[in-house]
Amino acid sequence: MKAIKAAILAAALGLAAQQAAADDYPVDTVTLVTHSSVGGGSDVFLRELAKYLGPKLGANVIVENVKGGSGANAMARLVASPADGSVFYATTPTFIYTSLLSNPEATYKDLEPLVNVFSDPEVIYTAAGSDFKSLKDVVAKAKESRGTWGAANPASLERQLLERLKTAAGVEAAIVTHEGGGDMMINVLNGTLDIGVGEVQELQSQLEAKQVRILATFTADRIATQPDVPTVKESGYDVVARKFRGLAGPKGLPENVIAAWEKAIPELLEDPDYKAAYTAANLRPEFIPHDEYVTFIDEFGTDTAKFLKDSGVIE
Amino acid sequence: MAMFSQALDVLLTTPAVFFAIIGVAWGILGGALPGLSPSITMALLLPFTYSLDPASAIVLLAATYIGAEYGGSIPAILIRTPGTNAAAATVIDGFEMNRQGKAGLALGISLYSGVIGSLIGLVMLVALSEPLSAVALSFRPPSYFALGILGLSVIASLSGGSLVKGLIAAVLGLMVATIGTDPVTGGNRFTFGTADLLAGVEPVLIMVGLFAVSELFVQTAEQGGQIRVESRARIEFPGIALARRLVPAQIIGSIIGTFEGVMPGAGGTVASFMSYNEARRWSRHKEEFGNGSPEGVAAPETANNTVAATAIIPLLSFGIPGSNSTAVLLGGFLIHGITVGPMIFVKSASTVYGLYGGMLVASIALLFIGMAMMGPCIWLVNRPRAYLNAFILALIFSGVFSIHQSLFDLVLVLIAGVVGFAMRMLKFPFLPTVLGLVLGYLIESNYRRSLVLSGGDHSIFLEDPIAVGFLAVAAVFVIGSLLQPALAAWRSRRRGEIRDVRG
Numbered sequence: 001m002k003a004i005k006a007a008i009l010a011a012a013l014g015l016a017a018q019q020a021a022a023d024d025y026p027v028d029t030v031t032l033v034t035h036s037s038v039g040g041g042s043d044v045f046l047r048e049l050a051k052y053l054g055p056k057l058g059a060n061v062i063v064e065n066v067k068g069g070s071g072a073n074a075m076a077r078l079v080a081s082p083a084d085g086s087v088f089y090a091t092t093p094t095f096i097y098t099s100l101l102s103n104p105e106a107t108y109k110d111l112e113p114l115v116n117v118f119s120d121p122e123v124i125y126t127a128a129g130s131d132f133k134s135l136k137d138v139v140a141k142a143k144e145s146r147g148t149w150g151a152a153n154p155a156s157l158e159r160q161l162l163e164r165l166k167t168a169a170g171v172e173a174a175i176v177t178h179e180g181g182g183d184m185m186i187n188v189l190n191g192t193l194d195i196g197v198g199e200v201q202e203l204q205s206q207l208e209a210k211q212v213r214i215l216a217t218f219t220a221d222r223i224a225t226q227p228d229v230p231t232v233k234e235s236g237y238d239v240v241a242r243k244f245r246g247l248a249g250p251k252g253l254p255e256n257v258i259a260a261w262e263k264a265i266p267e268l269l270e271d272p273d274y275k276a277a278y279t280a281a282n283l284r285p286e287f288i289p290h291d292e293y294v295t296f297i298d299e300f301g302t303d304t305a306k307f308l309k310d311s312g313v314i315e
Numbered sequence: 316m317a318m319f320s321q322a323l324d325v326l327l328t329t330p331a332v333f334f335a336i337i338g339v340a341w342g343i344l345g346g347a348l349p350g351l352s353p354s355i356t357m358a359l360l361l362p363f364t365y366s367l368d369p370a371s372a373i374v375l376l377a378a379t380y381i382g383a384e385y386g387g388s389i390p391a392i393l394i395r396t397p398g399t400n401a402a403a404a405t406v407i408d409g410f411e412m413n414r415q416g417k418a419g420l421a422l423g424i425s426l427y428s429g430v431i432g433s434l435i436g437l438v439m440l441v442a443l444s445e446p447l448s449a450v451a452l453s454f455r456p457p458s459y460f461a462l463g464i465l466g467l468s469v470i471a472s473l474s475g476g477s478l479v480k481g482l483i484a485a486v487l488g489l490m491v492a493t494i495g496t497d498p499v500t501g502g503n504r505f506t507f508g509t510a511d512l513l514a515g516v517e518p519v520l521i522m523v524g525l526f527a528v529s530e531l532f533v534q535t536a537e538q539g540g541q542i543r544v545e546s547r548a549r550i551e552f553p554g555i556a557l558a559r560r561l562v563p564a565q566i567i568g569s570i571i572g573t574f575e576g577v578m579p580g581a582g583g584t585v586a587s588f589m590s591y592n593e594a595r596r597w598s599r600h601k602e603e604f605g606n607g608s609p610e611g612v613a614a615p616e617t618a619n620n621t622v623a624a625t626a627i628i629p630l631l632s633f634g635i636p637g638s639n640s641t642a643v644l645l646g647g648f649l650i651h652g653i654t655v656g657p658m659i660f661v662k663s664a665s666t667v668y669g670l671y672g673g674m675l676v677a678s679i680a681l682l683f684i685g686m687a688m689m690g691p692c693i694w695l696v697n698r699p700r701a702y703l704n705a706f707i708l709a710l711i712f713s714g715v716f717s718i719h720q721s722l723f724d725l726v727l728v729l730i731a732g733v734v735g736f737a738m739r740m741l742k743f744p745f746l747p748t749v750l751g752l753v754l755g756y757l758i759e760s761n762y763r764r765s766l767v768l769s770g771g772d773h774s775i776f777l778e779d780p781i782a783v784g785f786l787a788v789a790a791v792f793v794i795g796s797l798l799q800p801a802l803a804a805w806r807s808r809r810r811g812e813i814r815d816v817r818g
Contacts, residue, residue, distance in 0.1 A: 037358070037646070044649060072510030101496075102503055104510045148768055155501030174767050176456075177499055179760065192455045192768065205655065280652065313502050 025260050027086040029060045032247070033078060034090040035071040042090040045118070045245060048281065052274040056264040071095045072104035079106040083250040085257030088114060091248045093157045096301050100308055101155050112253050113297040115261050116246035116288035117269070118278070120199040122161060122218040124232070127189050128211050135216045135235040138195050139169045147173030150193040152181040158197040160307045161218055161241055168237040188212065199243065200225070201281065223284070242286070244300075246293060258290045318441075318668050325370045325669030326676070334367070334375040335676040339684050342382020347390055347398045348714050353383035353583075353623070354639035355717065361646055369651040369666045374673030376647045377627065380640050381677045384583060384623045385429035385685060388616050392421045394707060396527040401583030401619035403522060403749060404591040408604065408611030415607050419551040419689075424609050425616045426685040427552060428565055432617035433678035435569040436576065436624025441671055443573075444628050454578065456764040457776045461785035462578065463758035466585050468789035469592050470747040478797075481747045484738065488751025491516050498760035499767065511723040518584075518752050520715065520724055524731020525738070525745050527711050531704050532736040550689040557609060564594040564610040565617040572621025577629060583622040583638070584753055587615035588746065624674060631659060631667065 036042040050061040066074040071094055081087040099107035126132045151159035154177040162175045178184040181202045188196040206212045216232045217223055218241045232239050269285040308314045326332055345356025357379045364372035387399030392409035412421040470485050494505045495515030506512040568590040575586035594614035595604040604611050630641045648655045653663045715724050769775035776782050
């Protein structure tokens with residue numbers, strides 16, 4: 001009897017706490033901005049998130065697509081918005097690359113990272129029929145003849161990782177850039193490229209069809225769904241990366257807004273329905289709290305700027 | 316057989332048939348509005364597909380694509396403004412037929428050629444999905460480079476009078492194609508510090524400016540009475556003799572449409588220009604091309620509707636969208652959690668077969684919906700010029716604005732319009748500019764990518780058999796069209812001599 005009473009009390013308190021959180025959130029409607037078009041990667045991520053986030057946060061959550069300029073327009077929209085927790089932007093490495101490459105009026109430095117939600121593992125893959133059994137084989141080939149390594153886009157995390165791998169392995173490989181992952185996939189499948197770099201979820205259908213094989217991952221630890229695949233670091237080359245998916249807002253976000261998100265996102269990631277949805281979409285949760293995320297984005301920006309300068313893309 | 320029963324099952328148990336018809340009607344409208352490309356017309360529907368079942372959603376989008384590829388020819392014929400990029404080739408002879416009072420016939424030819432193209436494309440999609448996707452796989456960067464060069468070689472015979480002017484116009488297009496992100500280094504080129512130019516200039520903006528806005532300028536500049544187009548207010552299908560004459564052009568259109576559809580990046584625009592060109596090359600009535608040839612309407616309109624079906628082949632078998640329209644279609648699949656790629660035939664077979672069935676319904680519905688919407692369209696063109704021009708300008712601007720809600724795009728369209736006006740005055744052809752713009756990036760990126768692969772060694776282009784084949788065909792085209800005037804002169808002189816002897 002006592003136990004039941006306690007349970008009821010706890011439930012009531014929990015409800016009250018939730019109610020309080022709902023009342024605490026300073027605005028009624030939260031707009032999540034993305035530069036990707038309807039149906040694109042970040043758009044799907046946000047729409048799925050918005051569906052489950054509303055009740056947890058205690059506000060209506062809507063998604064707005066601000067296209068153009070690879071995120072430059074979306075960043076300008078954010079900077080012009082009030083820092084009251086009503087507008088956030090879906091961050092991926094793209095927003096840092098755009099900031100550094102094209103000098104838009106508003107850059108990532110004008111925004112305040114909020115929290116990180118997911119991280120997409122970047123992996124090295126090869127055609128299923130190729131002779132490469134490990135990353136060592138790939139490097140060995142690059143040592144004796146001309147290695148051909150593919151990255152989806154010229155100014156991208158993928159290319160940065162390959163340049164770093166090239167330096168770490170001390171080889172001269174041709175790093176071939178493309179106009180997107182699909183374009184590169186053909187060149188991996190037909191043997192033009194030794195290896196390609198991409199996100200696991202982009203490879204999903206080719207993996208299921210056993211057309212490609214993953215050789216190594218750029219993650220810090222092995223990924224759960226591919227337990228037999230070593231990390232690049234285990235293979236002997238110290239290159240690790242996190243392709244982040246999180247949120248950022250205008251500068252000067254209030255404490256209570258940050259606290260509300262730091263509470264809502266970890267809860268949301270545990271929500272069984274949402275978990276089923278994002279697991280099916282091959283997203284891997286990686287919550288990073290506010291303070292840590294600010295430092296992380298800052299370091300990511302500094303590293304990227306250095307890479308872009310070293311490779312001669314920017315001055 | 317399982318395929319047919321599954322397709323039938325989807326058609327009977329879901330509202331896919333209804334959405335196929337809605338899609339065609341919406342597609343014709345969107346295609347007919349200059350500035351709304353098929354991909355934009357489809358993208359406008361995307362938000363509505365969230366709540367549909369997967370098969371209906373995909374069918375709705377694919378049917379819109381089919382409708383839009385036909386709809387683009389309506390303004391091309393009636394007001395000399397291609398409603399879609401792929402209808403640009405239809406302008407040449409379609410508008411000429413209109414001027415000769417045969418608008419109803421031109422529209423009828425376009426409509427039934429579109430239906431034939433859609434049906435042939437669908438047959439290709441169903442039957443050749445796997446073998447053709449193997450061809451796409453053997454395309455390496457040098458092959459794509461050569462494909463682009465082959466496309467450019469068409470300029471030699473598209474230039475009308477002066478080859479030099481044609482080449483200048485083409486270079487203009489190639490120059491615009493270099494604006495944006497460098498394909499190899501990722502640096503910015505010619506963006507003048509504007510974020511709006513980062514992603515490059517969208518061909519549709521330049522096309523709308525060159526074709527539509529400059530036409531409005533020319534009409535405004537014309538003094539005195541307007542030439543009123545006496546269009547018959549009824550759609551007219553060709554008689555048996557003419558229909559028979561159109562068959563070779565339609566076969567050429569569907570063959571080229573099939574190939575271009577399968578190759579990512581080529582798309583309906585290249586297909587319609589190439590088939591226009593080939594139809595002229597093989598025609599018995601070459602002299603009519605440019606002067607209102609019915610074949611000049613049938614070939615590109617068959618081709619672009621064939622592409623609307625065959626462009627789905629690389630999407631289904633590799634998950635690779637070869638064009639903006641198929642990228643939107645991919646978005647439709649993703650919304651419903653379907654991974655597009657080799658496994659789709661195993662995991663979501665019923666959706667794929669439902670798509671086939673829905674496209675069949677849409678192709679047939681195109682004939683009837685196209686006829687039903689023809690009357691209002693022809694009525695529209697006979698309104699007083701001043702009102703009509705104002706209406707077209709409003710349509711162009713609202714259509715262009717709806718793409719990115721960008722004022723910058725409107726400025727680009729106006730600039731392109733002014734450039735187009737100057738080109739018209741100086742008698743430069745537009746088509747090479749458009750080809751340069753469409754193919755420039757494909758050629759440059761694959762040329763440089765090939766050299767990165769080979770470490771700067773140009774022999775990579777000779778080691779790729781597909782590239783060698785394409786380059787050889789391109790060389791034959793260029794030399795052939797250069798020799799043609801000389802050959803024609805020689806022939807007519809000989810004929811003259813024979814006559815002299817007889818006389």
